[in-house]
Structure formats: C-alpha cells, structure tokens
Amino acid sequence: MKFSVIASDGNSRAGIIETERGLVLTPQFMPVGTLGTVKSVSPEELGSAGAEVMLCNTYHLYLRPGHETIRRLGGVQKFISWPGPVLTDSGGFQVYSLSRLRNITPDGVEFRSHIDGSLHFIGPEKAMEIQQALGADIIMAFDECTPYPSTYDYALNSLRLTTEWAKRCRSVHPAGSSQALFGIFQGSIYRDLRLKSLEEIVETGFDGYAAGGLSVGEPKELMYEIIHSTGPVMPAVKPRYLMGIGDLLDVLEAVEAGYDIFDCVMPTRNARNGTLFTSTGRISIKRAEFKEDPSPLDPECSCYTCRNFSRAYLRHMYLSREILSMRLNTIHNLSFYLRFFRLMRDSIIRESFAEFKRKWRYTLERNFVTLQSQTFRTS
Amino acid sequence: MKFSVIASDGNSRAGIIETERGLVLTPQFMPVGTLGTVKSVSPEELGSAGAEVMLCNTYHLYLRPGHETIRRLGGVQKFISWPGPVLTDSGGFQVYSLSRLRNITPDGVEFRSHIDGSLHFIGPEKAMEIQQALGADIIMAFDECTPYPSTYDYALNSLRLTTEWAKRCRSVHPAGSSQALFGIFQGSIYRDLRLKSLEEIVETGFDGYAAGGLSVGEPKELMYEIIHSTGPVMPAVKPRYLMGIGDLLDVLEAVEAGYDIFDCVMPTRNARNGTLFTSTGRISIKRAEFKEDPSPLDPECSCYTCRNFSRAYLRHMYLSREILSMRLNTIHNLSFYLRFFRLMRDSIIRESFAEFKRKWRYTLERNFVTLQSQTFRTS
Numbered sequence: 001m002k003f004s005v006i007a008s009d010g011n012s013r014a015g016i017i018e019t020e021r022g023l024v025l026t027p028q029f030m031p032v033g034t035l036g037t038v039k040s041v042s043p044e045e046l047g048s049a050g051a052e053v054m055l056c057n058t059y060h061l062y063l064r065p066g067h068e069t070i071r072r073l074g075g076v077q078k079f080i081s082w083p084g085p086v087l088t089d090s091g092g093f094q095v096y097s098l099s100r101l102r103n104i105t106p107d108g109v110e111f112r113s114h115i116d117g118s119l120h121f122i123g124p125e126k127a128m129e130i131q132q133a134l135g136a137d138i139i140m141a142f143d144e145c146t147p148y149p150s151t152y153d154y155a156l157n158s159l160r161l162t163t164e165w166a167k168r169c170r171s172v173h174p175a176g177s178s179q180a181l182f183g184i185f186q187g188s189i190y191r192d193l194r195l196k197s198l199e200e201i202v203e204t205g206f207d208g209y210a211a212g213g214l215s216v217g218e219p220k221e222l223m224y225e226i227i228h229s230t231g232p233v234m235p236a237v238k239p240r241y242l243m244g245i246g247d248l249l250d251v252l253e254a255v256e257a258g259y260d261i262f263d264c265v266m267p268t269r270n271a272r273n274g275t276l277f278t279s280t281g282r283i284s285i286k287r288a289e290f291k292e293d294p295s296p297l298d299p300e301c302s303c304y305t306c307r308n309f310s311r312a313y314l315r316h317m318y319l320s321r322e323i324l325s326m327r328l329n330t331i332h333n334l335s336f337y338l339r340f341f342r343l344m345r346d347s348i349i350r351e352s353f354a355e356f357k358r359k360w361r362y363t364l365e366r367n368f369v370t371l372q373s374q375t376f377r378t379s
Numbered sequence: 380m381k382f383s384v385i386a387s388d389g390n391s392r393a394g395i396i397e398t399e400r401g402l403v404l405t406p407q408f409m410p411v412g413t414l415g416t417v418k419s420v421s422p423e424e425l426g427s428a429g430a431e432v433m434l435c436n437t438y439h440l441y442l443r444p445g446h447e448t449i450r451r452l453g454g455v456q457k458f459i460s461w462p463g464p465v466l467t468d469s470g471g472f473q474v475y476s477l478s479r480l481r482n483i484t485p486d487g488v489e490f491r492s493h494i495d496g497s498l499h500f501i502g503p504e505k506a507m508e509i510q511q512a513l514g515a516d517i518i519m520a521f522d523e524c525t526p527y528p529s530t531y532d533y534a535l536n537s538l539r540l541t542t543e544w545a546k547r548c549r550s551v552h553p554a555g556s557s558q559a560l561f562g563i564f565q566g567s568i569y570r571d572l573r574l575k576s577l578e579e580i581v582e583t584g585f586d587g588y589a590a591g592g593l594s595v596g597e598p599k600e601l602m603y604e605i606i607h608s609t610g611p612v613m614p615a616v617k618p619r620y621l622m623g624i625g626d627l628l629d630v631l632e633a634v635e636a637g638y639d640i641f642d643c644v645m646p647t648r649n650a651r652n653g654t655l656f657t658s659t660g661r662i663s664i665k666r667a668e669f670k671e672d673p674s675p676l677d678p679e680c681s682c683y684t685c686r687n688f689s690r691a692y693l694r695h696m697y698l699s700r701e702i703l704s705m706r707l708n709t710i711h712n713l714s715f716y717l718r719f720f721r722l723m724r725d726s727i728i729r730e731s732f733a734e735f736k737r738k739w740r741y742t743l744e745r746n747f748v749t750l751q752s753q754t755f756r757t758s
Contacts, residue, residue, distance in 0.1 A: 040702040044683075074673070081688055312458070
C-alpha cells in the first residue's frame with residue numbers, strides 16, 4: 001500500500017491510497033459490509049454507487065462462516081465477489097458491544113458469541129491470525145475500545161493495554177506483507193491521554209493510524225475537541241482514519257482536522273428505515289405528502305433509484321415492507337454519501353473546503369435532524 | 380393485442396403475443412409481482428433473467444397504494460418502472476384466499492381487507508374499473524374461484540355465477556380498448572362442468588381464455604385430467620392461460636395439452652426459502668455440504684448469481700438471513716425457469732416436445748421433490 005497527499009487546504013488533505021486492488025481517493029467513505037455484504041445491495045451496485053473500498057467486520061466473519069473457510073475459498077474479496085480493496089476491523093469493537101460475558105485480561109478478551117453463546121477468545125495474535133486468513137488489503141491492530149464514560153485512570157490503563165496489544169500485533173505482522181496494518185489510538189475524551197496514546201502507537205510504527213473509541217456516547221463538543229487536537233498532529237505521510245463516524249456534520253469537522261477515511265452504517269441503516277438523504281435535506285419516505293409524488297427522490301442524483309422510480313413508488317415499497325425498498329433506498333443513500341465525499345475532495349483540491357463546509361453545514365443543520373451518531377456504529 | 384401460433388407439435392404450440400409494450404413468446408412464464416415488485420429483484424434484473432411479461436395482483440394494488448393513485452401516476456407499468464407488458468389478475472383469487480368475512484352475492488363479493496380489516500366490495504364492474512385504472516396490457520374477468528372440494532351442484536351454480544359475471548365484465552369493456560380482456564372458466568374437477576363453463580365463456584367472447592380454480596387442493600390426477608380435456612378444445616386462435624400453476628411437472632402436462640401461459644410464485648418463494656433449481660436437480664442451499672463449495676450454483680447457468688458467487692457464499696448469505704440471499708436466489712430461480720420455458724418452446728418448434736418432456740420429467744422426478752403446488756399459489 002502506498003499513500004500520497006496530492007493537495008491540501010488548511011489541515012484538510014486530498015490523497016490517494018494505492019492498493020493492489022485499486023486506488024482509494026481520500027477523503028473517502030467506506031460502506032460497511034458487516035457479514036460480507038453491504039446489506040441489500042450487490043457488489044455491482046456498490047461499485048455503481050461510487051464505492052472504492054468496503055469494510056467487513058472481523059468479529060462477524062470469524063463467527064460465520066469462519067476465517068479458515070474464507071481463507072480456503074481464496075480470501076474475503078473473492079468470497080464476496082468485490083473487486084476493490086477491503087478493510088477489516090480488528091473485531092474489538094463488536095467484542096465489546098455485541099458479545100456477552102466478556103472478560104478482559106492482559107492477553108485478550110474472552111467472550112460468548114451473540115449467535116449461539118459459544119465461548120471464544122480473541123487477543124492481539126488471534127485478531128491478526130483471523131485478519132490474515134480473511135486477507136483484506138488493510139487490517140487493524142487489536143485495541144481495547146475504551147467505553148464512555150471512563151475515569152481518567154481507567155482510560156490511562158486502557159490505553160496502556162492498547163499500546164501493549166498494538167506492539168504484539170506489530171510483531172506478528174510479517175515484513176513485506178501485502179496487507180497494510182493500521183494502528184488504533186485510544187484515550188477516551190482526555191486530550192493529554194489521546195496525544196499520549198497517539199504518540200505510543202506512532203512510535204510502534206504502522207502503515208496508517210486510526211482514532212478509535214469516539215462516537216461512543218460522549219457529547220459532540222468533546223468529540224470535536226479530540227478530533228481537532230489529534231488530526232493535525234497525526235503523521236502527515238500516512239492515512240488518518242476516524243473509525244465508526246459518518247454523520248456528515250462530524251465528517252466535515254474531521255476532514256477540516258485532516259482525517260482521510262471514514263466508515264459508518266448511517267447511510268445504509270437509515271436507508272432501510274426509510275430515511276433518505278437528498279441535496280435539499282433529509283426525507284422520511286413514509287410521509288403522506290409523497291403518496292402521489294411522481295418526482296424522483298433527488299432530482300440532482302443520477303443513481304439507479306432516482307433514474308427509475310418516483311417518490312410515490314418508494315413510499316409504496318416502504319409501506320408494503322418490500323425487500324426492494326431497502327435496496328433502492330440503500331443505493332440512493334450510498335450514492336449520495338459517496339458523491340458528497342467526491343465533492344468534498346474537489347473542494348480541497350480547489351482550496352475551497354471552508355466554503356464547502358459552510359454551505360453544507362448550513363444545509364445539513366437546516367434540513368437534517370442530527371441523530372446521535374453513536375446509534376449508527378457498525379454492528 | 381395480437382396472437383399467432385407459429386409452430387405446433389401435437390397439441391403443444393409455440394406462439395407470439397404482440398402487445399404495445401413488446402412481444403411475449405409462448406409458452407411463457409409470468410413472474411409474480413404481487414404489490415408491484417417481484418419480491419427482492421429490480422425490473423432491470425427481471426429483464427436480465429429473461430422475463431417478458433409480469434403479473435401484478437389487482438387485490439393487493441387496490442388496497443395499497445390504490446388503483447386511482449396508480450392511474451394518476453401514469454399506470455402500473457410506469458409506476459413500477461417495468462418496460463414490458465403487465466397482466467393483472469381479477470382480484471378474485473385473493474378475495475377468496477386472503478380476505479376475511481367474505482360474503483358472495485350475485486352482485487359480487489363483500490370482504491374485509493387482510494391489512495386493516497376495512498370493508499370492501501368487488502364485483503365484476505368494480506374489478507374492471509380497478510383494472511382499467513391500473514392500465515395493465517392484459518386484464519382478467521372477475522370470477523368465482525370454486526373451492527376444492529365442492530359438490531357437483533355447488534360447482535354448477537358457481538360456474539353460472541362466473542358466466543354471469545364474465546358477461547358483465549365484457550359489457551363494460553370498451554370496444555377498441557388497448558387492454559386485452561381474458562375470460563376465466565371454472566367447473567371444479569367435473570369434466571362436463573369444465574367443458575360447459577368453457578363453452579359459455581367462449582360464447583361470451585374474449586381476447587384469451589384462462590382455466591381458473593385448479594391447483595387448489597385437488598389430486599394431481601384430477602388436475603391433469605381437466606388440463607388434458609380442456610387445453611385441446613380451447614379456441615386455437617387465442618392464448619390459453621393456466622392460472623397459478625408453475626410446478627414444472629404440471630407445466631409439462633399443460634403445454635402438452637396446448638396451454639400457452641403460466642404464473643406461479645414457486646420459483647420466487649422457493650428462492651427466498653433457500654430452495655434452488657438447477658439443471659441437475661433441486662438444491663437446499665443451507666446444507667452443510669456447500670459450506671466450502673467454491674463452485675457456482677449451476678455451472679450451466681449464466682445468471683448474475685452463477686457468474687459471480689459460490690455455493691459457499693450463497694449458503695453463508697442464507698444462514699446469515701441477509702437480504703442479498705433472497706435476491707441472488709431469486710435471480711437464479713427466475714433465470715432457470717425462464718430458460719426452461721425458452722428450451723421448451725424451441726423443442727416445440729423443432730417438433731421434439733415429447734423428447735423434451737420425457738427428459739425433463741425424468742430429471743425433475745429423480746431430483747426434485749414435487750411439492751404440492753397449491754401451497755405456491757400467488758398470495
């Protein structure tokens with residue numbers, strides 16, 4: 001993996017991640033393909049919507065169909081028939097948020113499957129083994145996702161554990177591996193702990209750096225403070241990844257601070273719930289006003305959904321609980337998100353990001369109800 | 380609508396139905412798009428699978444979004460974005476099978492919606508009004524679907540009602556309408572009543588003729604007897620439609636008897652339940668033997684599913700209850716069905732239908748468990 005910054009505007013950067021499976025232009029949004037599918041859409045549609053890289057969840061694929069099965073079938077990209085690059089998370093976030101009876105020790109985490117209650121153990125070495133078997137292009141070091149709220153002492157001990165685990169992940173990552181390995185820093189909402197954690201992770205040395213443990217319940221102001229105090233001081237020559245964040249207002253802050261890549265289930269989960277993003281604001285497709293509305297969802301959008309279907313049909317599909325509803329809505333929301341990121345990137349290259357941010361913040365604040373983004377973390 | 384028979388082999392015929400929205404080559408299978416979507420697939424995929432004509436259910440579209448809404452939005456084809464012809468059923472079958480508190484009078488049927496319990500009335504005139512508003516290319520006369528079992532006397536009175544209603548439908552169908560109107564004959568399992576009903580419906584005069592009230596619980600032998608005694612004597616110059624039947628063994632009998640068009644939810648409902656048709660037999664995709672099977676579902680199939688995904692992935696999607704599972708399975712089953720019909724048509728043109736039937740009956744009987752097709756009636 002190679003990374004280069006081709007333009008900047010303040011702290012914002014436009015870059016290119018080169019992988020063996022294709023380029024990723026940054027800032028970039030990664031749709032979440034939890035179990036090996038971005039829910040309801042095909043890989044073909046994902047590409048048509050403009051996606052360049054897809055995220056898959058290590059925890060879910062480890063439980064089913066199993067990482068060894070995927071390795072024997074030629075790796076995750078071949079298994080899911082996605083021609084572009086894939087990033088797998090470390091499994092840490094789901095171990096903490098989904099599994100039962102978790103027990104954290106210095107060696108890793110013992111937990112019970114949320115599917116059948118079976119007992120499992122994932123530590124840094126195991127997380128690496130699983131991700132090596134899955135074979136994604138970018139893999140993540142195993143961390144402890146520090147919960148919110150945490151005391152200063154808890155957060156300090158937690159980041160020490162994360163550093164220790166990061167070193168162990170680093171040490172079992174083969175030199176010259178075709179997989180890029182990213183490190184994750186923690187530190188909760190404590191600015192000095194965040195900087196300390198970042199420093200320790202950078203010292204360990206990775207192909208990219210990620211902020212974990214944000215958007216887990218903390219107030220937006222605190223999240224923004226951490227974003228603005230970390231983004232600009234992260235290594236400039238490596239990709240900067242803000243994990244699990246996809247509220248576009250948050251993304252604007254993070255790109256301003258110099259973050260490059262993002263993932264979130266917000267556009268896809270919202271789509272399945274009938275909430276659609278348009279260039280003039282957010283729409284709840286079930287509203288009666290759309291019953292006989294022959295116009296496309298977003299006249300400025302050229303996705304399959306907007307080219308072929310009326311708001312009236314989308315409302316009918318949603319109210320009838322048809323499978324096609326989730327899919328047409330997902331195609332649109334992903335197309336909207338990915339176009340937003342392309343336009344944002346253009347604005348950085350044109351050195352007009354400040355204007356882009358002002359204009360979109362106005363649109364988003366005026367029309368959208370900003371949901372608590374932590375409810376949209378990947379599951 | 381124009382219909383011509385271009386070749387025949389015994390009683391079997393290969394024909395062409397010409398509609399303003401495109402040709403329908405017969406024998407032909409119509410996928411069922413209950414509420415204005417063939418569940419889980421897009422109109423684009425339906426076309427790619429080889430579909431030429433789609434069936435929509437009058438009863439469902441009448442209840443939601445409402446026929447007047449669809450009329451104002453430009454008709455059903457525009458509403459659902461399907462470029463080909465559409466056939467709507469009369470609503471009769473669902474009124475009898477889905478609704479509550481139905482009360483049959485000489486004027487029509489009073490019933491309660493299966494959605495909200497609201498009271499409705501559909502008689503012949505209303506069924507025509509609804510279907511005219513929906514604007515399908517082929518519409519059906521309103522009939523009483525005689526239940527099984529019925530006494531001879533019940534079946535006789537029932538077919539008289541159907542004849543009376545057929546005449547009333549005919550009389551409110553405008554001369555020179557762009558919609559073709561098909562008549563339905565009944566008569567339960569009584570051969571003489573079937574022939575009597577057919578004669579009365581033919582006398583009334585329609586653009587095509589359909590056998591209704593079959594595959595409603597009667598033994599296969601009785602159904603086959605009715606099929607073979609009616610198909611050959613139906614008017615040769617009009618399309619012959621066997622309603623709600625799609626078990627391929629039944630289809631072989633019916634095509635042998637001279638029937639031309641068919642509809643059934645069997646391929647689509649089976650797909651959603653993980654039962655897939657292949658050229659070597661039926662597969663339950665959840666079976667453990669497919670866990671690490673890298674081969675396509677059916678090596679002889681060129682559908683999107685078979686071109687891009689392994690049995691192992693399809694099994695994983697099914698066990699994970701992913702939306703994509705239903706869709707990939709549906710694409711395949713429809714492709715299989717529609718190819719079966721194309722091959723069957725070719726065999727008639729080559730005058731080798733008997734051989735086609737023998738070969739496929741062997742394959743179907745050997746590999747497939749023949750399910751009671753009445754459980755697959757359109758819902």
